[in-house]
Amino acid sequence: MAWSNKLTNRDQRLDEALRLAVAEIRDRGSEVTIDDLRVVRWQQTLINRVFEVCVDKDPTQSTFFVKLAETGMDSDLSREVENMALFKAYFADSNQRFKVVDLVGFYPEVDALVVYGCDGICLIDSMMATSRWLARQVKRDTSNRMAFSLGEWLRSLESRTLGIGKPHEVRNRMIREADTALERLADMGTSAPLRLIEACRQLIRQIECLPECAVYLAHGDLHPGNVFVSENGESTVTVIDLRLARPQFIGYDAMYFEHVLAQSWSLARYNPIAIRGVLDAFRLGYGRRIETGSSVALALRAHLVLASLVYFSTIARNGTPIRKFMSWIDMRSLSSSYNALLVKQSSKGL
Secondary structure, three states: OOHHHHHHOOOHHHHHHHHHHHHHHHHHHHHOEEOOEEEEEEEEOOOEEEEEEEEOOOOOOOEEEEEEEOOOOOOOHHHHHHHHHHHHHHOOOOOOOEEEOOEEEEEHHHOEEEEEOOOOEEHHHHHHHHHHOOOOHHHHHHHHHHHHHHHHHHHHHHOOEOOOOHHHHHHHHHHHHHHHHHHHHHHHOOOOOHHHHHHHHHHHHOOOOHHHOOEEEEOOOOOHHHEEEEEEOEEEEEEOOOOOOEEEEOOHHHHHHHHHHHHHOOOOOOOHHHHHHHHHHHHHHHOOOOOOOOHHHHHHHHHHHHHHHHHHHHHHHOOOOOOOOOOHHHHHHHHHHHHHHHHHHHHOOO
């Protein structure tokens, strides 16, 4: 049976055909051509390989993506499937305006996840086009509209809080993760000053006002490459890559998104004017201010810095060139915040 028919007639034959195709892709990579199915391109991430697969002779031009866990890496694709179901339930009342990428199938025996392609434009592609062609006002407006819609998506997600008992659980998990990050960075011999890393760790330990801190299911990796927006009247936002989704303090995804964009100022492919427009549009759609002086906000920033340093130190160890200064400014400001916190505690006799 042709793949165009298999994808339009969803039955167990599709599952079996996909299982065989995924196994073939795992073994042979981008060389695979089965029937009218072929691998168009692929990319290597830190813990996954992702293959874009198209179906020739299909009038709907079906495209889907195969995500394969790397051997020996903790990609936890089963948790991503669970998170996709949770997010889909959260946004069931949004009239399809906010959604997650559609799942085709999960094949644990070969550690593979298959999803459909997303409608619309990826925000990262729009930003790169904006940076290259800044004089074209329409492109800049497109990026800003997409960022505004993402802010609305996040505001809608944060409205679904997870209950009063979660803040203490999130705090304790963040402390454990900070301790682990410190150990990993020390083992890797990172060039980042360990004193500043320790300051981040201590800021996480100083989280206060827990009963007032709402917790929600954060995306966990909300950067422009994981967001697609289609313009069919009202903007439709689709997100991908939910592997890191988990309970977190409200404000985490917003801070993460801004953290990623702030890093982009130093990269030649982005224009600072375009980045500033995207940030302003996102904040307008998000519709809330993050209290940057609170102990929770400081802890979230510290958590982001530690996570970024672990990630970039890991890929540096694997031979990938990086800009190691990417988070140092943040770390210095966090160190100053930590010192101010110690002075405040000392004045209270703590």
